[in-house]
Amino acid sequence: MLPDALRFARIVAVDDQPANLRLIQTSLRAFGAREVEVFTDSAAALQWLQGNPWDLLLLDLDMPTPNGFDILRELQSRDRCCQPIIIVTAMTDAENRRRGLELGANDYLSKPLDLAELLLRVRNTLQLGMASQALARERDDLERTVKARTRELEDSFHAVIRGLSRAAEYKDNETGNHILRIGETAALMASALGCAPRWVELLRLAAPMHDVGKIGIPDSILLKPGPLTAAERELMNRHARIGHDILRDQTRSPLLDMAAEVALNHHERWDGGGYPNSLQGEAIPLSARIVTLCDVYDALRSKRPYKEAWPVERARAHIQEQAGKQFDPKLVALLESLYDEIEALREGLTDPSMAGEGACAASQQPVLSNR
Secondary structure, X not given: OOOHHHHOOEEEEEOXXXXXXXXXXXXXXXXXXXXXXXXOOHHHHHHHHHHOOOOEEEEOOOOOXXXXXXXXXXXXXXXXXXXXXXXXXXXXXXXXXXXXXXXXXXXXXXXXXXXXXXXXHHHHHXXXXXXXXXXXHHHHHHHHHHHHHHHHHHXXXXXXXXXXXXXXXXXXXXXXXXXHHHHHHHHHHHXXXXXXXXXXXXXXXXXXXXXXXXXXXXXXXXXXXXXXXXXXXXXXHOHHHHXXXXXXXXXXXXXXXXXXXXXXXXXXXXXXXXXXOOOOHHHOOHHHHHHHHHHHHHHHHOOEOOEOOOOHHHHHHHHHHOEOOOEOHHHHHHHHOOHHHHHHHXXXXXXXXXXXXXXXXXXXXXXXXXX
16 A cells, blocks of 8 residues: 555655756655655745645755755755655765755755655655654644643632622722722732733732731621721731732642732832831732832722722822832823823723712721821
8 A cells, every 4th residue: 555655745845957857856756755845946845835835845955056065055944753854965975965965955866866766765755754744743732732731720820819809899998999909009000110921910909918817807897987096906907918828839839829919918018118018118018018108099989988089180199198108109190191191091990880889988097097
């Protein structure tokens, strides 16, 4: 039975002598090869080879420009296993053989041709090439499958994270769109700061989880009307560590690592007056510095049962006043250049009506208490 390697292969022969091409083409077709392309014009052959699929090239070396060496040089970027080249030439000295093989040829045949040897070399080379192509296809299929499964796992993971963020909402008076806006504005700032795209995307997903630790705070404290006592404030401040402990991942997930970092540090202040560790300046992780600024600005600009939304000018003035105190002054300067984009983002993620949400937070402390 004729091997599929020869029957279905696209073979190309390039030689400036028509008689040699006729011999090769006739012999291969006699043995069952269906597609044999031949070229006496080496420039036309090179153009065709660069623009069409092929499985094997039989190449003469001694031709007008581009000669065989030139063509080998132009085809060096090909996959040598899937597109093998056999040099067929009368230039049989060792130097030219070595040069041809160094430039990417797979095998070498000397003229005058032994037709039986030609067939065996062609068949064996094609079988190896087609086996390599099959392995490459299998590898590509496996990579696609792995990528698809990875996307499914990431989608599921992100769905769990979003659910965890929403769970925290039920313990607080914030809306779902508020936490979405924090993620989007934090990503906007990080991108403008020149952070790596992967880091920006992690921050987009991690930022909405900054208050997840409030799950562990009693409602009697979280929703208490009026100011907290010192003891209650101490309990309230624990939400930063609780959030960190909830999100900390022993398997070292980059997303959960960042989310835990933000949860732990988003109440630290630039001047060192924050909690839980009284970090100061750049000792506070950049992720937390960004999220803190975005969170406060959005809270100022948002309507709550216990307050009206602050006008843009008043909110911006407060942010500027807190530069170097609560906030990183460089980030405040960056935020100044992004207000228009952030306000446009807010337009696209507006809060639902506050009507009917009840009085659970109606008499909480003003937003500046930043629980």
